[in-house]
Amino acid sequence: MAFGITVLGGGSRGNSLLVHTSDSGLLIDAGFSRKEILRRLVKSNIDPALVRLILVTHEHQDHVKGCRILSDHLKIPVCASYKTFEYLRSERDEKWENTRIFSPGSTFDFETFTISPFSVQHDSIDPVGFVIEHQNFKVGVATDLGCVNELVKRRLTDCDALILESNYDMDMLRAAPRSLSLKRRIMGRHGHLDNREAIDALPELLTARTKALFLTHISSECNDGNLVRKLAEDKLHDLGRADIVLNIVEQDEPSGTVWM
Ligand SMILES: [Zn+2]
């Protein structure tokens, strides 16, 4: 059975993507409103009833905004780490009822998918990336991380599809009208990946089996999608991998489905 990836959108104003077969899917993050996620699913020709579980990377609003309401609406569980739920319940005083807990580092099965959450460095309670496997297909996702450390490399190497953050351009961030402390936080090892770090990681992460690359969480103020595309195309060309389908994720519209 074919395996599809549909990124509903990515950026500081919301992140959500679907890993799916033709009859079942996992949503990774629901950082838009319920209404907006449903709109984007329909626009992508995906029946919302296909979504069976919402996986949460971390508690930042651009990743959880619509989670609870979408979970109620679709009558499906939200799956996050214990610490992430603890924070959402205590700090935000929210009732999260239909929940499942995962432990970063522990693999579990859900329907036909095998899900491996792994820890990443980011300024949140218990941030994770995911590797999702289905039959012989494997997709790796890391959308908010301050560095590509050894664990991240181990998890994200040799995927059929890779979804990686390419948040900011260093010069644009330096020149941006933001406080020095915020710039330091973004640039730090618990912040976000800049274009150079993301592109430099590709030679190690991409292997002969890799068919698709999505670069996401592109800053609207401190980056430019065309620049990210150019850097990635040049790197793929240098690697002799112009065959890899490259997708530069937009904030406002879904990517379209890549089937493999
Ligand atoms: Zn974040």
Ligand SMILES: [Zn+2]
């Ligand atoms: Zn984010």
